Amino acid sequence: DTGVSQDPRHKITKRGQNVTFRCDPISEHNRLYWYRQTLGQGPEFLTYFQNEAQLEKSRLLSDRFSAERPKGSFSTLEIQRTEQGDSAMYLCASSPRQGGETQYFGPGTRLLVL
Amino acid sequence: SQQGEEDPQALSIQEGENATMNCSYKTSINNLQWYRQNSGRGLVHLILIRSNEREKHSGRLRVTLDTSKKSSSLLITASRAADTASYFCATRRNTGTASKLTFGTGTRLQVTL
Numbered sequence: 001d002t003g004v005s006q007d008p009r010h011k012i013t014k015r016g017q018n019v020t021f022r023c024d025p026i027s028e029h030n031r032l033y034w035y036r037q038t039l040g041q042g043p044e045f046l047t048y049f050q051n052e053a054q055l056e057k058s059r060l061l062s063d064r065f066s067a068e069r070p071k072g073s074f075s076t077l078e079i080q081r082t083e084q085g086d087s088a089m090y091l092c093a094s095s096p097r098q099g100g101e102t103q104y105f106g107p108g109t110r111l112l113v114l
Numbered sequence: 115s116q117q118g119e120e121d122p123q124a125l126s127i128q129e130g131e132n133a134t135m136n137c138s139y140k141t142s143i144n145n146l147q148w149y150r151q152n153s154g155r156g157l158v159h160l161i162l163i164r165s166n167e168r169e170k171h172s173g174r175l176r177v178t179l180d181t182s183k184k185s186s187s188l189l190i191t192a193s194r195a196a197d198t199a200s201y202f203c204a205t206r207r208n209t210g211t212a213s214k215l216t217f218g219t220g221t222r223l224q225v226t227l
Contacts, residue, residue: 033215040219040220041220042204043157043217044217045215048213093157095213100213101145101147102147102159105149105156105157105158107156108156
C-alpha cells in the first residue's frame, strides 16, 4: 500500500476564493473520511463516504462545503467563498471494509485564508 | 464537538522515563483508539481497545480502559526522543454512524535527551 495521499499539501488563498482539495485513499479501501483540525485541537469529523455514497455530514460542514467521491475511489472537498475561519488542516482518512475500525490518515492539506 | 479530553495537555519527560496520558469521554463507546501525530503531519494509529477489554499491550504501549469511569490511559514505557509527538484518543460510538471517530484535544509529549 502506498498510503493515503492528499493534494495539495499547502494552500494559501484570499478570502472569498474557492478551493478544492483531493484525497486518494489506500486502494480498495471503501470507506473515506474527511476531518478538520485547528491549531491545538484534535481532528473534528466532517463527512464520511462508503464507496461513492456520502453517508454522514457533520453540522460543521456548512453549505459552503461540498465533498464528492464520484467513482468510489478518490474524493474531493471543495470550500466555496472561503472565510478566515476556514483556516485549518484538512485531513483525509480511509479504512477497509474488513477490520475497518482503524483509520489510515493522509498527511493533510494545510489551508490558510488571508 | 470534542468528546474526549486528554490529561495532561502537555508532558515533558527525559528519555528512558515512562509517560502516562489519560483520556476521558462522555458517551457509551464501541472502542477507543489512540493515535500519534508528529508536528504538522497526519495521524498514525497506535492501538485499539474494545469496550469489553480492560487492558491491551503493543510493544512499549499499554492501554487501559475503564468503561464505568469512561476513561482510558496510555502508558509509553522507556520513552525515546522519537516518541515526541501529540497523542490523541478517539472513540467510536455504539450508535449512529459507527465509523465516525470523535477525537480528544490531545496530549503534547516532549521527550528530551
